[in-house]
Amino acid sequence: MDNRRGYLDLLEEILSNIPSTAQSIANSFVAEHRRLESCPIVTIASYDEAALIRSQAKPQMDSRSIKEVLEQANGIFSNRIFNNHPRFFGFIPSPTHPLTLLGDLLLASKNPHAGSWFQSSGPSAIETGLIRWLAELAGLPADTAGGLFVSGGSMANLVGLQTARDQMLGEEWEQRARGTIYVSQQTHSSISKGLRILGFSNKQVRKIKCDENFQMDCSDLERTIEQDKEAGLMPFLIVASCGTTNTSSIDPISNIHTIAKAQVPPLWVHVDGAFGASVLLSKSHAHLLKDLKHADSMSWDAHKWLFQTYGCGMALLRDRRHLLQSFATGAEYTRDAVDSGDFESPNFWNFGPELTRPARGMRLWFSLQVLGLDAVGEMIDHGFLLAETVEGELRKLDGWKIVSNAKMGIVCFRYEGTGKSVEEWDELNAKVSGICIRENKSAALTTKLDGRTVIRICAIHPEMSVEGMKEVVRSLDEVARELAAI
Amino acid sequence: MDNRRGYLDLLEEILSNIPSTAQSIANSFVAEHRRLESCPIVTIASYDEAALIRSQAKPQMDSRSIKEVLEQANGIFSNRIFNNHPRFFGFIPSPTHPLTLLGDLLLASKNPHAGSWFQSSGPSAIETGLIRWLAELAGLPADTAGGLFVSGGSMANLVGLQTARDQMLGEEWEQRARGTIYVSQQTHSSISKGLRILGFSNKQVRKIKCDENFQMDCSDLERTIEQDKEAGLMPFLIVASCGTTNTSSIDPISNIHTIAKAQVPPLWVHVDGAFGASVLLSKSHAHLLKDLKHADSMSWDAHKWLFQTYGCGMALLRDRRHLLQSFATGAEYTRDAVDSGDFESPNFWNFGPELTRPARGMRLWFSLQVLGLDAVGEMIDHGFLLAETVEGELRKLDGWKIVSNAKMGIVCFRYEGTGKSVEEWDELNAKVSGICIRENKSAALTTKLDGRTVIRICAIHPEMSVEGMKEVVRSLDEVARELAAI
Numbered sequence: 001m002d003n004r005r006g007y008l009d010l011l012e013e014i015l016s017n018i019p020s021t022a023q024s025i026a027n028s029f030v031a032e033h034r035r036l037e038s039c040p041i042v043t044i045a046s047y048d049e050a051a052l053i054r055s056q057a058k059p060q061m062d063s064r065s066i067k068e069v070l071e072q073a074n075g076i077f078s079n080r081i082f083n084n085h086p087r088f089f090g091f092i093p094s095p096t097h098p099l100t101l102l103g104d105l106l107l108a109s110k111n112p113h114a115g116s117w118f119q120s121s122g123p124s125a126i127e128t129g130l131i132r133w134l135a136e137l138a139g140l141p142a143d144t145a146g147g148l149f150v151s152g153g154s155m156a157n158l159v160g161l162q163t164a165r166d167q168m169l170g171e172e173w174e175q176r177a178r179g180t181i182y183v184s185q186q187t188h189s190s191i192s193k194g195l196r197i198l199g200f201s202n203k204q205v206r207k208i209k210c211d212e213n214f215q216m217d218c219s220d221l222e223r224t225i226e227q228d229k230e231a232g233l234m235p236f237l238i239v240a241s242c243g244t245t246n247t248s249s250i251d252p253i254s255n256i257h258t259i260a261k262a263q264v265p266p267l268w269v270h271v272d273g274a275f276g277a278s279v280l281l282s283k284s285h286a287h288l289l290k291d292l293k294h295a296d297s298m299s300w301d302a303h304k305w306l307f308q309t310y311g312c313g314m315a316l317l318r319d320r321r322h323l324l325q326s327f328a329t330g331a332e333y334t335r336d337a338v339d340s341g342d343f344e345s346p347n348f349w350n351f352g353p354e355l356t357r358p359a360r361g362m363r364l365w366f367s368l369q370v371l372g373l374d375a376v377g378e379m380i381d382h383g384f385l386l387a388e389t390v391e392g393e394l395r396k397l398d399g400w401k402i403v404s405n406a407k408m409g410i411v412c413f414r415y416e417g418t419g420k421s422v423e424e425w426d427e428l429n430a431k432v433s434g435i436c437i438r439e440n441k442s443a444a445l446t447t448k449l450d451g452r453t454v455i456r457i458c459a460i461h462p463e464m465s466v467e468g469m470k471e472v473v474r475s476l477d478e479v480a481r482e483l484a485a486i
Numbered sequence: 487m488d489n490r491r492g493y494l495d496l497l498e499e500i501l502s503n504i505p506s507t508a509q510s511i512a513n514s515f516v517a518e519h520r521r522l523e524s525c526p527i528v529t530i531a532s533y534d535e536a537a538l539i540r541s542q543a544k545p546q547m548d549s550r551s552i553k554e555v556l557e558q559a560n561g562i563f564s565n566r567i568f569n570n571h572p573r574f575f576g577f578i579p580s581p582t583h584p585l586t587l588l589g590d591l592l593l594a595s596k597n598p599h600a601g602s603w604f605q606s607s608g609p610s611a612i613e614t615g616l617i618r619w620l621a622e623l624a625g626l627p628a629d630t631a632g633g634l635f636v637s638g639g640s641m642a643n644l645v646g647l648q649t650a651r652d653q654m655l656g657e658e659w660e661q662r663a664r665g666t667i668y669v670s671q672q673t674h675s676s677i678s679k680g681l682r683i684l685g686f687s688n689k690q691v692r693k694i695k696c697d698e699n700f701q702m703d704c705s706d707l708e709r710t711i712e713q714d715k716e717a718g719l720m721p722f723l724i725v726a727s728c729g730t731t732n733t734s735s736i737d738p739i740s741n742i743h744t745i746a747k748a749q750v751p752p753l754w755v756h757v758d759g760a761f762g763a764s765v766l767l768s769k770s771h772a773h774l775l776k777d778l779k780h781a782d783s784m785s786w787d788a789h790k791w792l793f794q795t796y797g798c799g800m801a802l803l804r805d806r807r808h809l810l811q812s813f814a815t816g817a818e819y820t821r822d823a824v825d826s827g828d829f830e831s832p833n834f835w836n837f838g839p840e841l842t843r844p845a846r847g848m849r850l851w852f853s854l855q856v857l858g859l860d861a862v863g864e865m866i867d868h869g870f871l872l873a874e875t876v877e878g879e880l881r882k883l884d885g886w887k888i889v890s891n892a893k894m895g896i897v898c899f900r901y902e903g904t905g906k907s908v909e910e911w912d913e914l915n916a917k918v919s920g921i922c923i924r925e926n927k928s929a930a931l932t933t934k935l936d937g938r939t940v941i942r943i944c945a946i947h948p949e950m951s952v953e954g955m956k957e958v959v960r961s962l963d964e965v966a967r968e969l970a971a972i
Contacts, residue, residue, distance in 0.1 A: 003864050004864075004868075006861075007861055007864055007865065007948065008949075010857070010861055011583075011584070011948075011949070014583075014584060014585050014856070015516050015519060015520070015584055016516075018512050018515070018516050018584060018585075018587060018588060019509050019512040019513045019516060020509070021512075021588050022508045022509055022511070022512035022587065022588060022591055023505050023506070023508055023509035023512070025508070025588065025591050025592055025595055026504050026505040026507075026508035026509070026591070026595070027505045028595070029504070029595040030501050030502075030504050030505060033501065034501070042604075043607075044603070044604060044607045045607035045608055045611060047830075047831075050607060050611045050830065050831060051611075051830075053608055053611035053612060053615070054611045054612070054614055054615035054618075054830075055615065056612065056615070057611075057612045057613075057614070057615025057616040057618075057619060057851065058615065058616070058619045059851075059854035059855055059857075059858060059859050059862075060855075060858055060859065061858055061859045061860045062858045062860060063856060063857055063858040063860075063861055064855055064856055064858065065856075066585075066588065066856055069852060069855045069856050070588075070592070072855070073592055073848070073851075073852060075608075076608040076609065076611070076612055076848075077592075077596040077598065077608055077609065077848075078608060079606075079607045079608030079609075079611070080596065080598040080599075080605060080606050080607065080608055080609065081598070081599065081604070081605045081606070083597065083598070083599050083605070084597065091599070091605075094597060094599065096597055097497075097500075098497070098500060098501055098504060099500050099504075099552075100594065101504060101508065101591070101594050101595055102504060102507050102508060102511065102552065102556075104590065104591070104594035105508055105511050105512070105587070105590070105591050105594065106511055106556070106559055106563075108586065108587050108590035108591065108594075108795050109511055109512070109514070109515040109587055110563040110566065111569065111570065111580060111582055111795045111796055112563065112566040112567070112569070113566075113567065113569050113577070113580065113796065114796075117530070118528075118530060118567070119566060119567040119569070119577075120565075120566050120567070121529075121530045121531035121536060121565045121566065122531055122539055122561075122562040122563055122564060122565030122566055123562065123563065123565075123566065125531060125536045125537075125539035125540045125543075125562070125565070126539060126540070126542065126543045126562055127543075128540055128543070129539070129540035129541065129542070129543025129544065130543040130544070132540075132543075133543060133544045151637050151797070151840060151843070152840060152841070152842045152843070153841070153842065154839055154840045154841045154842070155839065155840065158683075158839065162683060171687045172687075173659050173660075173662065173663035173685070173687075174659075174663075176659065176685065177659035177660075177663075189815040189841065190841050192815055193813065193815045193839065193841070194839075196812075196815075197644075197648060197683065197684065197839060198683065198684070198685060199659070199662065199684060199685025201657045201658075201659075301842075303842065309594050309597045309844070310597055310599065310600075310842055310843065310844040311637070311797065311843070311844045326682075327679065329675040329678055329679045329682075344533075344536065344537075344540075345533075345536060353640055353641065353644065353679065353680075353683060354637060354638060354640045354641065355638070355639070355640045355675065355676050355679070356638045356639065356640070356787075356789065356796055357637070357638070357796065357797070358795070358796040358797045362559070362562075362563075365543065365545075365559075366555060366559060368545035369545055369546075369550055369555045369558070370500070370549060370550055370551075370552055370555050371496070371545075371549055372545060372546055372547055372548045372549040372550065373545050373546065373547045374547045374548060374549075375492075375493055375496055375549055376545075378489050378490075378493055379493065382490075462493065462497075463494075463497070
């Protein structure tokens with residue numbers, strides 16, 4: 001009984017500290033956000049620091065004060081990339097809107113089990129409505145489309161790829177062994193990972209060539225499908241990208257769709273829109289995505305260009321019944337039981353890989369409701385402007401080559417003068433990136449395009465100014481010229 | 487430029503509101519927690535209410551005040567089961583410790599990309615240390631064990647099952663088509679879902695009989711493996727449960743391990759410890775889990791009996807290299823590159839299905855640090871006491887049959903008198919559960935055991951009192967007697 005008393009005392013102490021601590025965390029967060037420009041962009045723990053942090057992982061027997069643990073946590077978290085820094089341009093940055101702090105807190109405070117309608121009817125109704133609206137934006141048929149919120153693009157792609165496998169190849173290994181899948185040289189690695197999870201080997205995946213705009217080459221696609229059919233294989237799935245990670249290129253989805261549906265039987269078209277699909281909400285550029293309507297399935301991340309914290313993506317299906325056919329389990333739940341009622345009051349555990357799942361969609365809902373579509377649209381359009389600013393500024397300068405034009409927030413370029421080998425210029429560009437990171441001027445990482453090292457900027461931060469982008473270009477140019485002169 | 491000004495004004499207004507709103511959400515949360523006993527346990531939106539909520543999913547063009555959206559959100563969230571209600575006993579309840587509100591808020595405020603070391607070295611060092619400590623608790627070999635935090639048991643099981651597939655059957659469809667998997671009649675549905683994702687058909691899964699204690703029958707297991715081998719199939723994986731959802735039974739893992747490893751080649755043993763593995767942290771019952779040390783892979787949920795909010799589970803592997811062999815992608819990352827250094831500074835995107843992932847482990851770390859192991863151990867032990875209290879009270883009463891003894895927080899029972907058919911008693915027990923839910927006395931759902939409807943109580947709430955549990959039993963008994971008398 002003493003122990004019980006002790007536990008309840010501890011609980012009471014914690015409860016009484018929660019509101020002020022929440023405010024204090026929020027205060028620090030807002031203060032940090034206001035001085036984000038001067039924060040370090042990239043901090044990596046040294047070997048020794050990492051060893052020290054690892055040693056702090058194990059809990060002690062006794063309780064500790066919240067304040068003390070918070071301070072320790074702040075030290076640990078400082079060893080990270082500030083993904084929401086206006087001058088972080090690597091991978092796909094995560095310029096979360098500060099508002100997400102409240103949406104996340106709200107969800108944590110309610111913590112519904114959003115796997116079943118019984119447990120989470122309110123949040124599930126919002127998620128249902130939100131998914132339908134997003135599917136409608138993409139141009140998918142309102143009467144059949146559906147989907148669910150998942151932890152991100154990898155899971156959303158997995159859901160799409162699995163429904164494709166199950167609808168097109170059935171359950172037999174013999175069929176599946178003959179299936180072939182068409183991706184491009186620029187397709188995201190989560191697709192090959194997803195296919196591997198689903199049982200496909202690399203030998204079944206065809207990497208279709210890209211043209212000079214890093215878009216899938218449809219002639220190569222058609223030719224390769226034809227060859228595979230002649231070899232007795234079963235082409236069943238084309239994965240198109242809407243916003244590749246390297247260059248933000250959009251594959252020719254309409255042509256791909258035509259090719260896919262001209263086959264007998266028609267091929268499935270999955271669109272990886274993890275990054276690009278958010279442009280559907282832009283005010284000036286949504287037309288770029290008019291061909292998304294051809295997707296049989298698609299992925300879309302809210303934790304990229306919809307400004308959410310990590311762990312929020314969407315899988316959308318042209319025909320929501322396919323989700324049930326791939327993911328519904330339980331003896332009491334048979335395929336025959338699928339009727340329209342299930343989609344009005346869905347058990348999301350029958351729609352995807354997870355049984356227990358947080359109501360991730362409520363976080364996106366909260367942000368969209370407060371910000372409104374006008375603001376969100378402008379925030380997205382601003383990314384176009386930032387990348388175009390980089391391209392425009394670079395074109396005014398000698399020595400810079402635009403390797404991939406500004407497209408949907410991403411631009412790739414390379415400094416290349418005379419008197420050095422291409423390999424030496426590769427090295428120089430990598431050094432330019434590294435020096436600017438070390439000096440905290442910007443974190444524009446490098447990637448490889450057509451075998452050459454290029455500097456890549458993904459600039460989608462709504463708070464980054466055009467003047468700030470010009471300054472970033474100036475500093476890259478300065479460093480490049482200094483190095484080139486050596 | 488006007489629009490830009492408008493956006494920045496909106497941002498400023500939101501920023502200035504964040505700390506007070508965070509405090510206000512936390513205040514409501516604490517107030518609700520203090521009166522949790524009197525809150526409705528189960529609230530389900532009616533058809534009309536759900537339609538209304540769905541219609542509120544779509545955002546408007548204009549921004550709205552945070553306060554207004556919060557109020558609307560509270561209304562929506564009220565349509566849920568309070569999984570953290572002390573008298574919610576269905577599924578596995580989620581008696582989150584209130585402290586998790588702060589851990590979740592903290593993580594949201596930092597939002598590291600915990601897929602790679604480069605982006606998240608501090609949090610990744612903690613996750614690495616925490617995973618190792620948890621694996622050590624389970625008895626897995628410290629020099630080889632590893633794992634990662636995932637969104638929950640379904641994903642953790644998927645990770646374990648995939649490593650089993652890849653290690654035991656290789657990449658060829660012919661081999662995989664011959665693979666057979668052994669689960670029990672009480673195995674959780676996430677296992678069959680996971681196997682389906684991985685490409686296995688139901689025909690490859692053997693449901694081994696359970697004995698009267700709902701544990702896998704090892705004679706049936708051995709016999710079935712033998713039959714499959716004689717039929718030219720390739721038994722490769724046994725899934726044992728540590729805490730089945732229905733009865734919290736633990737399969738005879740040691741015997742299963744002996745059988746598995748006596749085969750040529752030896753079979754893989756995956757343990758589903760999503761619910762039960764947390765007992766490793768109990769002060770008085772950890773010995774029940776001494777056989778976890780035999781697992782080749784295991785799942786473990788922190789959002790069940792470690793009191794975290796949803797979206798936090800662990801996949802643990804006896805040999806962490808197997809994770810890389812199943813999940814590492816990228817041309818630059820080959821299998822040959824696997825050396826010990828990678829495990830000191832891991833890229834978790836090479837350990838599991840997700841590329842982008844939140845640093846889920848930091849939430850568990852925060853709770854464990856503040857509470858300390860003494861408190862957590864007592865919180866877990868308390869669940870044993872609560873279920874035992876139910877069993878003890880029921881045994882004093884006429885008409886109640888204990889169908890499954892109190893085991894690790896779960897007890898199943900049934901009211902059955904004379905003068906009715908078993909089917910009628912089935913119906914009566916379901917009604918007892920339903921009436922107690924409607925009257926907000928308790929939410930003890932029903933399940934099927936040996937074909938009969940039983941009432942099931944999973945009682946793991948650290949704040950539920952023994953006296954409260956006795957009252958729950960009294961009210962169930964009262965309702966049952968009234969119905970039986972009709």
